[in-house]
Amino acid sequence: MMRFVLTLGFVLIASIAQAVQPDEILDDPALEARAREISQGLRCLVCQNENIDDSNASLARDLRLLVRERIMVGESNEEVVDYIVDRYGEFVLLKPTTGGWNWLLWAAGPLLFLFAMATGALYIRGRSRATASTEAGLSAEEKARLEQILKD
Amino acid sequence: MITELGHFALILAALVACVQAVVPMIGAHKRWPGWMAVAEPAATAQFLLVLISFAALTHAFVTSDFSLRLVVLNSHSAKPMLYKISGVWGNHEGSMLLWVLILSLFGALAAWFGGNLPPTLRARVLGVQAMVGVAFFAFILLTSNPFLRVAVPPFDGQDLNPLLQDPGLAFHPPFLYLGYVGLSICFSFAVAALIEGRVDAAWGRWVRPWTLLSWMFLTIGIALGSWWAYYELGWGGFWFWDPVENASFMPWLLAAALLHSAIVVEKREALKSWTILLAILAFGFSLMGTFIVRSGLLTSVHAFATDPERGVFILGILVIFTGGALTLFAARAGAMQAKGVFGIVSRESALVANNILLAVACFVVFVGTLWPLVAEMLFGRKLSVGAPFFNMAFTPFMVMLGLLLPIGAMLSWKRGKIGRVMRQLAPALGLAIAVAGLFWTIQSGRSLLGPVGLFLGTWLIAGAITDLLSRVGQSRDYSRLLRLPRADWGKAVAHAGLGVTMAGIAGLMAWQQEDIRVAELNQPFELGGYEFELLGVERVRGPNYFSTMGEVAVRQDGAEIAHLYPEKRDYPVAKMPTTEAAIDYRFLRDIYVVIGDPQQSGGWTMRVYIKPLANWIWAGCIFMALGGILSLTDRRFRVAAGARKAAPAKGVPAE
Numbered sequence: 057m058m059r060f061v062l063t064l065g066f067v068l069i070a071s072i073a074q075a076v077q078p079d080e081i082l083d084d085p086a087l088e089a090r091a092r093e094i095s096q097g098l099r100c101l102v103c104q105n106e107n108i109d110d111s112n113a114s115l116a117r118d119l120r121l122l123v124r125e126r127i128m129v130g131e132s133n134e135e136v137v138d139y140i141v142d143r144y145g146e147f148v149l150l151k152p153t154t155g156g157w158n159w160l161l162w163a164a165g166p167l168l169f170l171f172a173m174a175t176g177a178l179y180i181r182g183r184s185r186a187t188a189s190t191e192a193g194l195s196a197e198e199k200a201r202l203e204q205i206l207k208d
Numbered sequence: 209m210i211t212e213l214g215h216f217a218l219i220l221a222a223l224v225a226c227v228q229a230v231v232p233m234i235g236a237h238k239r240w241p242g243w244m245a246v247a248e249p250a251a252t253a254q255f256l257l258v259l260i261s262f263a264a265l266t267h268a269f270v271t272s273d274f275s276l277r278l279v280v281l282n283s284h285s286a287k288p289m290l291y292k293i294s295g296v297w298g299n300h301e302g303s304m305l306l307w308v309l310i311l312s313l314f315g316a317l318a319a320w321f322g323g324n325l326p327p328t329l330r331a332r333v334l335g336v337q338a339m340v341g342v343a344f345f346a347f348i349l350l351t352s353n354p355f356l357r358v359a360v361p362p363f364d365g366q367d368l369n370p371l372l373q374d375p376g377l378a379f380h381p382p383f384l385y386l387g388y389v390g391l392s393i394c395f396s397f398a399v400a401a402l403i404e405g406r407v408d409a410a411w412g413r414w415v416r417p418w419t420l421l422s423w424m425f426l427t428i429g430i431a432l433g434s435w436w437a438y439y440e441l442g443w444g445g446f447w448f449w450d451p452v453e454n455a456s457f458m459p460w461l462l463a464a465a466l467l468h469s470a471i472v473v474e475k476r477e478a479l480k481s482w483t484i485l486l487a488i489l490a491f492g493f494s495l496m497g498t499f500i501v502r503s504g505l506l507t508s509v510h511a512f513a514t515d516p517e518r519g520v521f522i523l524g525i526l527v528i529f530t531g532g533a534l535t536l537f538a539a540r541a542g543a544m545q546a547k548g549v550f551g552i553v554s555r556e557s558a559l560v561a562n563n564i565l566l567a568v569a570c571f572v573v574f575v576g577t578l579w580p581l582v583a584e585m586l587f588g589r590k591l592s593v594g595a596p597f598f599n600m601a602f603t604p605f606m607v608m609l610g611l612l613l614p615i616g617a618m619l620s621w622k623r624g625k626i627g628r629v630m631r632q633l634a635p636a637l638g639l640a641i642a643v644a645g646l647f648w649t650i651q652s653g654r655s656l657l658g659p660v661g662l663f664l665g666t667w668l669i670a671g672a673i674t675d676l677l678s679r680v681g682q683s684r685d686y687s688r689l690l691r692l693p694r695a696d697w698g699k700a701v702a703h704a705g706l707g708v709t710m711a712g713i714a715g716l717m718a719w720q721q722e723d724i725r726v727a728e729l730n731q732p733f734e735l736g737g738y739e740f741e742l743l744g745v746e747r748v749r750g751p752n753y754f755s756t757m758g759e760v761a762v763r764q765d766g767a768e769i770a771h772l773y774p775e776k777r778d779y780p781v782a783k784m785p786t787t788e789a790a791i792d793y794r795f796l797r798d799i800y801v802v803i804g805d806p807q808q809s810g811g812w813t814m815r816v817y818i819k820p821l822a823n824w825i826w827a828g829c830i831f832m833a834l835g836g837i838l839s840l841t842d843r844r845f846r847v848a849a850g851a852r853k854a855a856p857a858k859g860v861p862a863e
Binding site for chain 2: 075076077078081096097099104105106107110112145146147148149150151152156157158161162164165168169172173176179180181183184186187198201202205206
């Protein structure tokens, strides 16, 4: 099911080209590696959650060429990304910034983890100090049934 | 005629579900045996009716009955038979019918194998299951009816999306649904237990096989989808952290947590309310997945069901069931007190840690998936949360899980000793460090990803083996291994499978090699120690497509090791191309070749990848599923699921 939607996304961008083309590749392998790294962090705007490095869409190709153009001008990776964000908005960034309320996105996991660890630790401590007396809470009838089930 | 019978059967099934949702619930409340007994035949009848309905729709697809709107939109007379059948669920309406078919199947299974449940619990479980059913029957009949006719039938259909015409994807949805919808039984058990007001060891034991079954199917379904993406989309990606993928991954994580917490309920009568909560949330996330896929809320490009009316309907179902169950939970959870006592260092504590890590990992995926929506609605920012975020935020929890797993799996129940376990695991740890060190020195100067992944993989696999060997004890009588309970084998195999998958993911991501070029005929080129040569390109005709098929020879040290035929297909009816990568599958690496367009200067665009350990990703999933099957066939579960004939008659208190 999940794939259906992804694929149907591909239908709409019916391929004209295929991801990175040989004619796009820069002669200098170091610069090309930088271009690939930048491309993998930029979203293809007409695709569904695909980066421009993998995308078949012609817009992605335009962006790939733009990235390489900026690299050839001598800009750093950050400058290239800023240049593209200025023109296309922060929607193109696959890795969201930490600015504004986005800190909450980044901190949500670690915060919940700390909270869960604290809760879990308290719970385990409670269990290790509890007395086993409550274990006799079943009625004789229930015990018989439980035993029968567990024995089987 | 057959179509109308199918339509009629579906309506009847909906009515049966209405009865099953009401009568047994009243019966259980009033303790009327006759009313409670309605549940079982009703569940069976409901399943059979939906089966008839599904068979009728399948018949229409198989015979290419183009008077049916759904068949026109999703089939073609020239399509191979396999895809005519898979076309039944390759669309919104048909997949919803498959969804209710599986929902009623699980209801029927619970009725058939629930012989040793207390009558009130069984009546309530089936009643709750039918309530979910009623909602989905209403959804299908009111908004997504698959049995609509067209006034003037066309001569032929519009064909199924060619990307879906693939064996891997033909079986991906049924498995995924078996997993998603299987969790409905856990949900029904949880809600029924809340209504009953009691959760005990026996409850934990009843829920475990159902969770295991759903989790196993989810594992297979997700793996099939991921494998399909790997070979079909043309660059060998296997996971994209797409909202729709995440929608299936979250229930998987929660089901894995539920699987483990139910063990604590069964063994120690602790973690009861948490387990109930997990069962509710796991199914809630399944419903949310359905909502995400079919509402078009999160995915900007989609075509499954863009109808807002449908989205609102599913949102309603989600809110009513999850919200209702959580309200009930809030009212009743306090009554469920933990009974068992266990030490701080114990298997129980390790399982608590497992649950924390899995639940937090699921939460990270959840926040990342919904954040674009939150940011747009609350802060007016249009932004994306993609793979780089998930890789950074999600991976640490999986690494922690991998580190703790072998230790936790070997700790004793109630009161364990870390020192003793670590002494037993020392060889496994040493081996893992050696493997990681070896690859760290070989690769030099690259990321930590590969060595860390291989460390975890080795640690998990060797840890699982150590666990099994430790059961032999001092006797060195290895025949005892074969006599171990199947559940022990299942545990070891599934845990080792996780290790295999982790190693595969890390290996593929860290050491993939790639070459993109214009390949000229008969001009060999090299990548990663292999020599590739494009020998020729042909136009080939398939049953419902045309193909440009390249012939590529792969050589190592001058000797040919593989002959590959990458294809680029054109489906004239659906008017879209697909790439069919040619892959040489090997144990340690795949060679992955894709052919592109012809160039004006001569030659073809070609992409060649060396993908180390790629197969391990799916092999690990197979191991995990196999572990699930082994555990399911354990004698204790067969008894608990009620498969034994003698069980129901005796020992059930007359409540």
